[in-house]
Amino acid sequence: MEKFTKLTGIAAPMPLVNVDTDMIIPKQFMKTITREGLGVNLFDEMRYDREGNEIEDFLLNQPAYRKAQILVAGDNFGCGSSREHAPWALADFGIRCVISTSFADIFYNNCFKNGILPIGLPQEDVDKLTEYAERGANATVTVDLERQSITGPDGGEIRFEVDAFKKHCLLNGLDDIGLTMEKAASIDSFEAQAAEARPWV
Amino acid sequence: MSGKTLYDKIWDAHLVHEAEDGTSLLYIDRHLVHEVTSPQAFEGLRMTGRKVRAPAKTIAVPDHNVPTTAGREDPKNMTEDSAMQVAALDSNAKEFGIHYYPVSDVRQGIVHIVGPEQGWTLPGMTVVCGDSHTATHGAFGALAHGIGTSEVEHVLATQTLIQKKSKNMKVKITGKLRPGVTAKDITLSVIGKTGTAGGTGYVIEYCGEAIRDLSMEGRMTVCNMAIEGGARAGLIAPDEKTFAYVKGRPHAPKDDEFEAALEWWKTLHSDDDAHWDKVVTIAGEDIAPVVTWGTSPEDVLPITDLVPDPSSFEGGKVGAAQRSLDYMGLTPGQKLSDIQIDTVFIGSCTNGRIEDLRAAAAILKGKKVKEGMRAMVVPGSGLVRVQAEEEGLADIFREAGFDWRLAGCSMCLAMNPDQLAPGERCASTSNRNFEGRQGFKGRTHLMSPAMAAAAAVTGHLTDVREMI
Numbered sequence: 258m259e260k261f262t263k264l265t266g267i268a269a270p271m272p273l274v275n276v277d278t279d280m281i282i283p284k285q286f287m288k289t290i291t292r293e294g295l296g297v298n299l300f301d302e303m304r305y306d307r308e309g310n311e312i313e314d315f316l317l318n319q320p321a322y323r324k325a326q327i328l329v330a331g332d333n334f335g336c337g338s339s340r341e342h343a344p345w346a347l348a349d350f351g352i353r354c355v356i357s358t359s360f361a362d363i364f365y366n367n368c369f370k371n372g373i374l375p376i377g378l379p380q381e382d383v384d385k386l387t388e389y390a391e392r393g394a395n396a397t398v399t400v401d402l403e404r405q406s407i408t409g410p411d412g413g414e415i416r417f418e419v420d421a422f423k424k425h426c427l428l429n430g431l432d433d434i435g436l437t438m439e440k441a442a443s444i445d446s447f448e449a450q451a452a453e454a455r456p457w458v
Numbered sequence: 459m460s461g462k463t464l465y466d467k468i469w470d471a472h473l474v475h476e477a478e479d480g481t482s483l484l485y486i487d488r489h490l491v492h493e494v495t496s497p498q499a500f501e502g503l504r505m506t507g508r509k510v511r512a513p514a515k516t517i518a519v520p521d522h523n524v525p526t527t528a529g530r531e532d533p534k535n536m537t538e539d540s541a542m543q544v545a546a547l548d549s550n551a552k553e554f555g556i557h558y559y560p561v562s563d564v565r566q567g568i569v570h571i572v573g574p575e576q577g578w579t580l581p582g583m584t585v586v587c588g589d590s591h592t593a594t595h596g597a598f599g600a601l602a603h604g605i606g607t608s609e610v611e612h613v614l615a616t617q618t619l620i621q622k623k624s625k626n627m628k629v630k631i632t633g634k635l636r637p638g639v640t641a642k643d644i645t646l647s648v649i650g651k652t653g654t655a656g657g658t659g660y661v662i663e664y665c666g667e668a669i670r671d672l673s674m675e676g677r678m679t680v681c682n683m684a685i686e687g688g689a690r691a692g693l694i695a696p697d698e699k700t701f702a703y704v705k706g707r708p709h710a711p712k713d714d715e716f717e718a719a720l721e722w723w724k725t726l727h728s729d730d731d732a733h734w735d736k737v738v739t740i741a742g743e744d745i746a747p748v749v750t751w752g753t754s755p756e757d758v759l760p761i762t763d764l765v766p767d768p769s770s771f772e773g774g775k776v777g778a779a780q781r782s783l784d785y786m787g788l789t790p791g792q793k794l795s796d797i798q799i800d801t802v803f804i805g806s807c808t809n810g811r812i813e814d815l816r817a818a819a820a821i822l823k824g825k826k827v828k829e830g831m832r833a834m835v836v837p838g839s840g841l842v843r844v845q846a847e848e849e850g851l852a853d854i855f856r857e858a859g860f861d862w863r864l865a866g867c868s869m870c871l872a873m874n875p876d877q878l879a880p881g882e883r884c885a886s887t888s889n890r891n892f893e894g895r896q897g898f899k900g901r902t903h904l905m906s907p908a909m910a911a912a913a914a915v916t917g918h919l920t921d922v923r924e925m926i
Contacts, residue, residue, distance in 0.1 A: 274774035275754050275778060280892065284872065338590055341495065362659065363604055367606035370606060421479050422477065437620065438615070440475055448485070456718075
């Protein structure tokens with residue numbers, strides 16, 4: 258997994274609430290058997306018309322945001338389907354950080370497996386970042402995972418919380434399957450005990 | 459110290475390891491797998507030379523992508539990319555030695571219908587699947603939730619999942635339901651009250667007389683949509699109905715082993731003094747047959763109500779409601795029961811079981827689908843389909859003008875050719891009314907099977923109580 262340490266980039270404002278993973282990547286693009294190449298279809302039904310032409314006023318089609326790396330989103334971002342194709346599409350497009358007041362649980366976890374940092378903040382901080390993002394390509398934002406801080410174009414700093422284990426994995430690009438396999442002995446002994454206690458499982 | 463909730467008890471029984479910060483390794487008893495969210499996970503195993511740790515606890519079935527029309531055993535009758543995903547599941551199941559129900563098997567169906575039907579899902583288990591509607595299995599008092607593909611790979615390789623414990627939420631539905639009100643109306647009404655993020659960070663336990671009175675199938679409908687309320691999982695404590703349902707199923711324990719299991723299952727309920735982080739109570743008598751009007755499952759209103767005015771909401775929901783109405787082509791103040799539809803879909807892991815088909819058939823018997831409408835029934839599994847044919851339900855549907863299909867997810871997520879065309883409006887028994895969910899620019903109204911059947915007859919959203 259790609260590490261996430263410090264990112265300075267353009268932030269795109271998407272204040273829509275309840276953006277679901279069907280919106281992020283519609284199902285017709287889930288027929289792939291690889292993780293790559295989904296960026297071009299990120300937000301497909303909002304981004305292109307039926308002929309495949311870009312819809313000019315859609316956020317990520319606007320010149321200022323075509324290279325956005327940070328998304329400042331509305332409440333409950335990533336709700337609905339568990340599809341990991343959503344973070345795959347975001348990452349493939351180049352979005353490495355999503356900021357919102359709240360995230361749906363499965364999407365939130367899926368982000369960390371794909372080098373994307375989801376940051377939950379109080380409404381007033383999200384509002385401030387939305388305001389920065391609305392300035393377009395002239396205003397970059399820096400997200401520092403080690404320090405757990407976001408710095409805006411005016412130098413103001415916003416602190417954020419992140420789970421210590423998830424932070425560790427993201428900073429070091431760790432594959433958590435490898436980490437769990439180091440606990441194989443615990444799994445073995447649990448399995449032996451469980452087979453005794455609940456042999457029908 | 460306070461007592462334990464059902465969630466606490468299942469959690470404790472599956473805890474392999476807990477770090478100081480609460481990061482936990484949870485053992486997984488059943489891993490259900492389908493063709494859309496698993497190919498990358500199996501590929502990951504191959505690339506790292508890893509094996510499936512517990513193939514006997516891993517069950518695969520293709521459902522999301524498969525056509526629901528005859529002749530689908532022949533890959534030539536599938537679109538190329540669908541055929542490729544199904545072929546990948548076929549070969550992965552063989553290569554890794556996991557249980558498998560191919561499309562040619564009568565037991566094939568939607569993974570969340572097949573699991574309980576075959577007795578894979580049992581009380582007190584942990585169940586995961588790369589699908590958010592895994593919450594369905596919570597109806598058995600099993601801790602069941604959806605996971606992403608990286609987590610699918612993690613479970614395949616280690617039979618565990620890295621988790622942090624969620625908070626406990628109690629949703630109590632008191633009293634009796636009124637005639638015409640179903641499990642679907644309960645679960646939609648709860649989401650209407652709590653919102654799609656109301657359950658985020660929680661595991662919900664549904665309880666109360668109205669929940670106890672539900673059949674196992676009704677309970678599955680309720681738990682299925684826990685995720686639509688933001689909760690990872692929904693649970694219902696197992697009782698005599700649960701034990702009777704499970705007994706005798708192919709993979710359920712038998713004889714002495716069943717008795718031993720039963721002894722433990724009977725302990726699986728929340729203690730009276732358990733701590734709840736959040737409690738929501740709804741009177742069963744207050745629940746009406748409901749429909750959704752917008753593009754979020756929280757956009758729920760009784761069928762007797764009017765399309766709301768976006769200005770009646772607060773914050774970001776004002777803009778979202780306006781966007782929903784624009785997308786849905788509706789006007790504030792319009793009567794919900796005046797909304798004309800052109801398509802009806804009965805099926806899905808929410809409402810594709812035999813009782814759902816019986817409820818719809820009871821409304822349709824001796825009636826016809828309104829002229830010009832497209833209506834289809836997609837049974838949740840091959841076995842549901844066979845049973846419905848034996849009970850004469852299939853004939854009722856066909857005579858009414860419904861298309862009688864083969865089992866799969868079908869138009870619930872419209873990955874296969876069963877889709878809405880732009881602007882088409884559907885009365886649907888599925889679980890999501892998101893933009894584009896049932897087809898590009900398609901419009902979805904969620905409701906119970908009986909309500910969908912009533913709408914099929916009249917051609918508009920209809921209060922089923924007028925027809926019973």
